[in-house]
Amino acid sequence: MNADISGNAMPALKENSSEVVQPFLMGCGTKEPKITQLCLAAIQRLMSHEVVSETAAGNIINMLWQLMENSLEELKLLQTVLVLLTTNTVVHDEALSKAIVLCFRLHFTKDNITNNTAAATVRQVVTVVFERMVAEDERHRDIIEQPILVQGNSNRRSVSTLKPCAKDAYMLFQDLCQLVNADAPYWLVGMTEMTRTFGLELLESVLNDFPQVFLQHQEFSFLLKERVCPLVIKLFSPNIKFRQGSSTSSSPAPVEKPYFPICMRLLRVVSVLIKQFYSLLVTECEIFLSLLVKFLDADKPQWLRAVAVESIHRFCVQPQLLRSFCQSYDMKQHSTKVFRDIVNALGSFIQSLFLVPPTGNPATSNQAGNNNLGGSVSAPANSGMVGIGGGVTLLPAFEYRGTWIPILTITVQGSAKATYLEMLDKVEPPTIPEGYAMSVAFHCLLDLVRGITSMIEGELGEVETECQTTTEEASSPTQSSEQQDLQSTSDQMDKEIVSRAVWEEMVNACWCGLLAALSLLLDASTDEAATENILKAELTMAALCGRLGLVTSRDAFITAICKGSLPPHYALTVLNTTTAATLSNKSYSVQGQSVMMISPSSESHQQVVAVGQPLAVQPQGTVMLTSKNIQCMRTLLNLAHCHGAVLGTSWQLVLATLQHLVWILGLKPSSGGALKPGRAVEGPSTVLTTAVMTDLPVISNILSRLFESSQYLDDVSLHHLINALCSLSLEAMDMAYGNNKEPSLFAVAKLLETGLVNMHRIEILWRPLTGHLLEQVCQHPNSRMREWGAEALTSLIKAGLTFNHDPPLSQNQRLQLLLLNPLKEMSNINHPDIRLKQLECVLQILQSQGDSLGPGWPLVLGVMGAIRNDQGESLIRTAFQCLQLVVTDFLPTMPCTCLQIVVDVAGSFGLHNQELNISLTSIGLLWNISDYFFQRGETIEKELNKEEAAQQKQAEEKGVVLNRPFHPAPPFDCLWLCLYAKLGELCVDPRPAVRKSAGQTLFSTIGAHGTLLQHSTWHTVIWKVLFHLLDRVRESSTTADKEKIESGGGNILIHHSRDTAEKQWAETWVLTLAGVARIFNTRRYLLQPLGDFSRAWDVLLDHIQSAALSKNNEVSLAALKSFQEILQIVSPVRDSDKPETPPVVNVPVPVLIGPISGMSRPFVRTDSIGERLGRYSSSEPPIVTDELEDLNLWWAAWNTWYRIGSESTKPPVTFDKLTFIPSQPFLTALIQIFPALYQHIKTGFNMDDLQKLGVILHSAISVPISSDASPFILPSYTEAVLTSLQEAVLTALDVLQKAICVGPENMQIMYPAIFDQLLAFVEFSCKPPQYGQLETKHIANAKYNQIQLFAPAEWVALNYVPFAERSLEVVVDLYQKTACHKAVVNEKVLQYIIKTLRVPLSLKYSCPSESTWKLAVSSLLKVLSIGLPVARQHASSGKFDSMWPELANTFEDFLFTKSIPPDNLSIQEFQRNENIDVEVVQLISNEILPYANFIPKEFVGQIMTMLNKGSIHSQSSSFTEAEIDIRLREEFSKMCFETLLQFSFSNKVTTPQEGYISRMALSVLLKRSQDVLHRYIEDERLSGKCPLPRQQVTEIIFVLKAVSTLIDSLKKTQPENVDGNTWAQVIALYPTLVECITCSSSEVCSALKEALVPFKDFMQPPASRVQNGES
Secondary structure, three states: OOOOOOOOHHHHHOOOOHHHHHHHHHHHHHHHHHHHHHHOOOOOHHHOOOOOOOHHHHHHHHHHHHHHOOOOOOOHHHHHHHHHHHHHOOOHHHHHHHHHHHHHHOOOOOHHHHHHHHHHHHHHHHHHHHHHHHHHHOOOOOOOOOOOOOOOOOOOOOOOOOHHHHHHHHHHHHHHHHHOOOOOOOOOOOOOOOOHHHHHHHHHHHHHHHHHHHHHHHHHHHHHHHHHHHHOOOOOOHHOOOOOOOOOOOOOOOOOOHHHEEEEEHHHHHHHHHHHHOOOOOHHHHHHHHHHHHOOOOOHHHHHHEEEEEEEEHOOOOOHHHHHHHHHOOOOOOOOOHHHHHHHHHHHHHHHHHHHHOOOHHHHOOOOOOOOOOOOOOOHHHHHHHOOOOOOOOOEEEEEOEEEEOOOOOOOOOOOOOOHHHHOOOOOOOOOOOOOHHHHHHHHHHHHHHHHHHHHHHHHHHHHHHHHHHHHHHHHOOOOOOOOOOOHHHHHHHHHHHHHHHHHHHHHHHHHHHHHHHHHHHHHEOHHHHHHHHHHHHHHHHHHHHHHHOOOHHHHHHHHHHHOOOOOOOHHHHHOHHHHHHHHEEEEEEEEEEEEEOOOOOOOOEEEEEEEEOOOOOOOOEEEHHHHHHHHHHHEEEEEEEEHHHHHHHHHHHHHHHHHHHHHHEEOOOHOEEEOOOOOOOOOOOOOOOHHHHHHHHHHHHHHHHHHHHHHHHHHHHHHHHHHHHHHHHHHHHHOOOOOOOHHHHOOOOOOHHHHOHHHHHHHHHHHHHHHHHHHHHHHOOOHHHHHHHHHHHHHHHHHHOOOOOOHHHHHHHHHHHHHHHHHHHHHHOOOOHHHHHHHHHHHHHHHHHHHHHHHHHHHHHHHHOOOOOOOOHHHHHHHHHHHHHHHHHHHHHHHHHHHHHHHHHHHHHOOOOOHHHHHHHHHHHHHHHHHHHHHHHHHHHHHHHHHHHHHHHHOOOOOOOOOOOOOOOOOHHHHHHHHHHHHHHHHOOHHHHHHHHHHHHHHHHHHHHOOOOOOOHHHHHHHHHHHHHHHHHHHHHOOOOOOOOOOOOOOOOOOHEHHHHHHHOOOOOOHHEEEEEEHHHOOHHOOOOOHHHHHHHHHHHHHHHHHHHOHHHHHHHHHHHHHHHHHHOOOOOOOOOOOOOOOOOOOOOOOOOOOOOOOOOOOOOOOHHHHHHHOOOOOOOOOOHHHHHHHHHHHHHHHHHHHHHHHOOOOOOOOOOOOOHHHHHHHHHHHHHHHHHHHHHHHHOHHHHHHHHHHHHHHOOOOHHHHHHHHHHOOOEEEEEOOHHHOOOOOHHHHHHEEEEEHHHHHHHHHHHHHHHHHHHHHOOOOOOOOOOOEEEEHHHHHHHHOOOOOEEEEEEOOHHHHHHHHHHHHHHHHHHHEEEOHHOOOHHHHHHHHHHHHHHHHHHHEEEEEEEHHHHHHHHHHHHHHHHHHHHHOOOOOOOHHHHHHHHHHHOOOOOOOOOOOOOHHHHHHHHHHHHHHHHHHHHHHHHHHHHHHHHHHHHHHHHHHHOOOOOOOOOOOOHHHHHHHHHHHHHHHHHHHHHOOOOOOOOOHHHHHHHHHHHHHHHHHHHHHHHHHHHHHHOOOOOOHHHHHHHHHHHHHHHHHHHHHHHOOOOOHHHOHHHHHHHHHHHHHHHHHHHHOOOHHHHHHHHHHHHHHHHHOOOOOOHHHHHH
């Protein structure tokens, strides 16, 4: 055609194409080759320009058919057909079928070239037919037509609905099926022959190239179902029935042998069907897949198994397809579990290759794994084999129980490039090289795993991100209604649930088989790369199972890896006992198909890289690690590192395995928990090859990184990890029990490491982590284990506190307490090494974090306080160091609420008895603490009050009562009270030094800081602290042991005053009592306003009393000192006394004094300490106390005093060595208290009280002293000194009498009682008092009896003389003042005084002391000089009647004493004594006789008799001549005589009484003269020439002179005054005088002369005289 033909020529040509073509057709008909060729060329040109009409085309085809039948130009024919069909679509229906048949027939000619060309053409033509149909569909796609539903079983001829091209395609495909099935075609009329192989290839290509045709058109789908599938199944039958090795049976229908070309092509068709039309042919595919699985059986030919494996490989790389299998079969109820079967079949296939040497291919059968391999493929294997007999191979291979299978590189991963499925040209089955099937199966597994995992994980990821986005959307509601959101979310949820079910089913279906196969391969692998692939597959499966939460399968895979890591048959319980491990060594049935799990074999062909010890209780020998073990270990690490989040409970497996590996490799933990290579401690040393040595640091590093990466795990996974570590640690601990071998510290070290890297969320893992370390590890008997437990725990705590948390710890109290809690819990562990670690940790925390502990303080302090006494010195010392640090540095930084704990802890250290210094120092700390309270008082108080308010509020909300010690007191006061209470406890510590120190501190701090307390708190101080303490001390003291303590520990000597527990307690008692008394004294102004001051006072007095009555001199004396101290108090009413603190403020603070009723506060409550101090010390008005109450206090004191006095001085009933007799200082002190006390009670002091006092004074004076004490108390005898006790007694009486003196009238009745008391004392001068039945030695007599002063007697009575004499002086003094008092007169005091004096006077020289009677005389004289006038005054009342006889007797006893003067009395002394007698007579003459008329007659008579007796010289025959002179009391006699005389002549007789005295005196005098003269005459006569004694001569001269004087006096007197009797007596003297004339003494003679002269006056006439005398 020329190019210039106009454009509209073409259609015209086409219309007339029949005519145009005709000539050429005719040309072809000539059958002339050249013409034919030209014509065909021309026709092709026409066709290529598309100017051939349908008719013309039909004509052309007919023409071509003829040529074909004549076998002319066959290639040109084919070409022409191809051009005709490809350039346009005019050929349809029969024409088309004819053209296709033409090609088919050419295919079966004898000519090879024609054959092949025809085959190619047929293929192309078939493709063209289907392409036309596709194009037709495209054109009509826009026109939507109602599809006519075709029933599934509709007639195959019903193709009327199809469009033309579709119809052609349908007919063509249908006939292809017919042909393959060896049936006649319906449409391809004229076919003569056909091969199945070609038919199958065509079917495969159509199915493969035009799947959409079948999927979109029901007619075609119908064909697939009804024709293709049955066909395939039918053609498969020989393969299914055939059993390799079964002898051909002689049955009539011999089994057809499988035919490789058909079989292989069928498998290809099946692959396409399954791949493309799975959704249409679910049931059919199930059959196909089952068949495939069957082809893997060991009894099928090798080539069949190979192609089957290749086919399966094709599915394995298509995870979506696998997923569909799973969904369609495995997940349906009554369906075959196809997917599971495929996997299991692969597993069984691999096992069979190992267990049954492959048969059917003699060239490749493998006897010992070392013979040469036949076949081309195995050529490289020859060069790969080194040595013989299973030597080391360099070729990658699997080896298992003697079976050696090489690994061939067959495809790149992820693509299933088949070898034998592609051998379309082979008619005979090919030889399969050894290892090929194995390699394909191996790759199937790997691809299967890779595909499934990547698919599922991808989908999982999508789901997760979708979830996140939807939740985000939901959380931020946008314009879209929430309902929609919810809807989409729920849809998604459903979708996810469905997907998850599929994933789980897929994994569940395949894991068993996979694991069985992989673990077998792992064991058999000798190639590192293969091993790596297997491990990777196991790892990905494990991770996937983990992500899906399929625990059993996950654990199974992990177990497999773990087992691979350890030496064969290694005893690791965790792998054999967990549920996961139920797999090992058991065959379990899967869907009726038995899968045998193969346990790793022991004959390893691996290089040994390490030898070490197994981690077991009793290690037996050594174990070896191979490079494969190390490879597995690295996989395990990798798994844990990358997939830790999904490991869950299988962490246990992983960690247990790692622990064992670490142990075998000899890695040991270092600080922070990282593992470093270290030498094994015992047994054969670990042997490591250089290969593994370089790996170790890497492994150690990965191990550490593994735990570092735990920080990226989610919380749940982290918990799993921690739990696993804990249970691992428990196992290690069980193993370490009972032996001291090096334990495995892997778990502990890793717990530590995990904790350290997860500090940012430490809260979630803290409890399990520390709980395990605390309760298990730290309490383990193995010391190394414990040490690491403690190390880990303390490191974690320190790290936790220093970590930069968000929010910081200071704002997150709960976390801080959580972190510190384990530190506190460690206190429950008794192992000292743990406690030491704990305390060191505390010390470090204090040093680094001390300032920021805040609410953690109670815990930290609790740790220090938890140290018990029995925990050894070093622990106590360390704990104490911590405490010292706290007290010196941290008191200001801690919350004030913790101060109380500090006090408690410091107190508890005081009570520790391990180390005295610590106890004493802790008391020092308590003092420092109290000082701190004092200085920071206001701030502490504010903070505490704030805290208290908050707690109160909480308590109220919860409806509970706020409970704290010393409750109603304000919190700051409670703090003080706790401090006092602690010190109080220490005051009763068993060690004296501690008691002493604590006591001093307690009282100092109450003294120094007590002013800070609220007023009402004093109540608690008194009752709960001080009295409580006193009670305890009293109890301990009274029950203390009296055994002697030899030494004070070590070589300290103890002073004898402290050498028994009792004496040491005595000291404490003294200190305590004194302290309490001092507080009562100095703080009286605070205590008295308290409601129950009087009760407190009573209690205090009771304590003083019991101490005073204790059988210990030190205590009793001290008690009295305290008594004195509290009695010196002046009641505030009388004198507003000030406390000793200096005023803090100068301005007086206004103080509100409220009514003091009960416990109400008299003070305004102020919160400032300054104000409070001011309140107590500024010039405040005195607190008005009720006078009566005050008196009651004093009377209580008096009663106590009386009880002490009467009890202590009461003589004991029996005496022995141990009898306690109070000491002099005690008694002195006791009596000295009375005057002060009396000042307060004098107003109510009555006779009864005086009586009581008297009893005590008397008893006290009577107490003897012990002979050892006497030298210190007794004055030497020569000094007349009073002991202080005696002084005190007299002072007491003195105070009393002075008080009576100034007191009211009614008090004066007490005078007589006082006299009684004093006079009783006076009697002691001669008769010392008895003390009960005690035998005492009176040292007063020592002077005379020359007894050695300190005789062996136990007790010595005092020298009472000075005391008695002083008492006497007091009596005289007092009497001088009180003689006239009515009471004194009425109570006959004078008489008693005289009666008392009569004793010493009558004893005179026999008195213990000479001074006594002299003093008695002078006292008598003084008393009489005052008393007699009083007696005369009261003569008429008769009150003194009984006194006179007493007085007369006293004079009598004294002047004429029966005692003999001592021999050594000097003359001067004698004369002095005589002068005393003279004084007495003078008293009589001056004070008594002149007043005779007021005095009873008998008395005067007695006196006269006495004078008479005195005036006659008394002789004593015992005197020597020389002494006679002196011993006759001339002066005395003279005085008596003169007195007689004087009273004989009283001129002024005013009363008859006086006359009577005179008469009496005269009568006595004359009688006396008569007696003297008679005696003298008698003596003179007897003496003969010897002169008479001087005294006698003097006496006679004196008498003679007296007679003359008398007569003179009588003459001068009025005659009526002189009694007749008197004259008679005078005259009667005369004869006697005359008789004296004969005396020889001239002096007597001259005196006689003078005496005789007066008688001349009597010479008168008798009568008148007589009358006169009578008148």
